[in-house]
Amino acid sequence: MRDFDYIRPATIPDAIAAAAEPGSAYLAGGTNLLDLMKGGITSPERIVDISRLPELNRIERLDDGGLRIGALVRNADLAYDPAFAKSYPAVAEALLSGASAQLRNAATVGGNLLQRTRCSYFYDTASACNRRQPGTGCDALEGENRLHAVLGWSDACIATHPSDFCVPLVALDAVVEIEGKKGRRHVSLEEFHRLPGETPQRENALEPGDLIVAVRLPAEAASFSANARYLKVRERTSYAFAVVSAAAALVVDGGKIRAARLALGGVAAKPWRARSAEAVLLGADASEATFASAADAALADASPSGDNAFKIELARRIVIRALISALSGTPERLPALPASPFSNIPGARHDA
């Protein structure tokens, strides 16, 4: 690992000033950053350790009914907060379907948003990668790419965003609270992450020095608590990134869908909000036929970026299955295998 200066600022303004210098990186849980530094994928000259900044590790209920989650709240602490899990069950389920217990004890809310793709060419410094080193090309295009993007990709980059947490968050209109040199601002999570286009190295809306201080959920996000699920297909039962995942949340009244939220994970360089599918669902009968139409709408613009056409059909089926699961109701207690298609829930289908 390359030598670096280590700074532990006492205040948020000090942190921002230190991190605005070129070559700086914030350190919080470190679960992704240290891995990247050991592999030489990232080599910061200066580490700004924000892990002890005060006031960023709180979960606060807001007067308007919303929720403000401090950027340093650990993934496990958030998922196991009883009030949080009750109001936002799909978010808790997504958190607990990601990584391992050890990593969830260290990884933070802000860090989860900023984690880098797990594209193996991004991780291999001997490979061409426009995201890691702009202008070098993309070895994934002609490489091992069965797990790569099927939505929103470009010839410059076909990587996916690996987060589970962000998928239900983007479905529930989460907002990222950012503090920077010019003060505090709010960016919707949907607009926070960028699609690659010609500049895959620009992954999000942050400017140098910008610090994520919190993630907010609006009051309406809790209205889906009775019918919200996250479903994630992995290549092994546990402790693996999504091949495809979906967060589905419904408000159903008299057999009609009164409100609907849908987002996909593992399919694009950002958590993918499926607004055209939501439009199909809104006001329609809560039926499998409606869900199939919504799934068609969600994947209408999908195209394989390589040897991954199967992900389009898989995503279609996972959308339908997630909507069926949401309709049948949030379980009293999270299943033993959160978000797993193989969870032992009576009556649940095991064919995707």
Add this chain to the structure above:
Amino acid sequence: MTSLPITLTINGHRHQLEVDPRVTLLDLLRERLDLTGTKKGCDRGQCGACTVLVDGKRINSCLALAVSHDGAQVLTIEGVANGEELHPVQAAFIAHDGFQCGFCTPGQIMSTLGLIAEGQAGDDPERIREGLSGNICRCAAYGGIVEAVLEAQQQLVKADRRTAA
């Protein structure tokens, strides 16, 4: 790079140390303090062999900079037994053949201590398997590990009741 002063309490002993900021908690334990019970498997947070408790919570010590944990309480496998008397989790791993080669075992035991303290798995074998999925055992002693965790947990609950009474 200049070294930075930190204080860590490891297995109840206070250590004042000067560390290069690049040093992970894992390397500090093994290379500086000769606490080699904590194992370096993948060194990338994928195998769980380096699991220790920091301030009571299980983490991968390979993905933790020592300098960032200044002031922390660390528990490693060397601090689990009470003198010659094994901790109930250690005894249960032996009783149930919860290992073969033993390389992953310190991490499995530290992870089990974290799992039991978290109190989320109860006596459901599937929840225990899921809760320990961050600890890989290449000998695949998983059957014995789950039996060991179930028994250790029962014993600790009984011991708690005795203490409470």
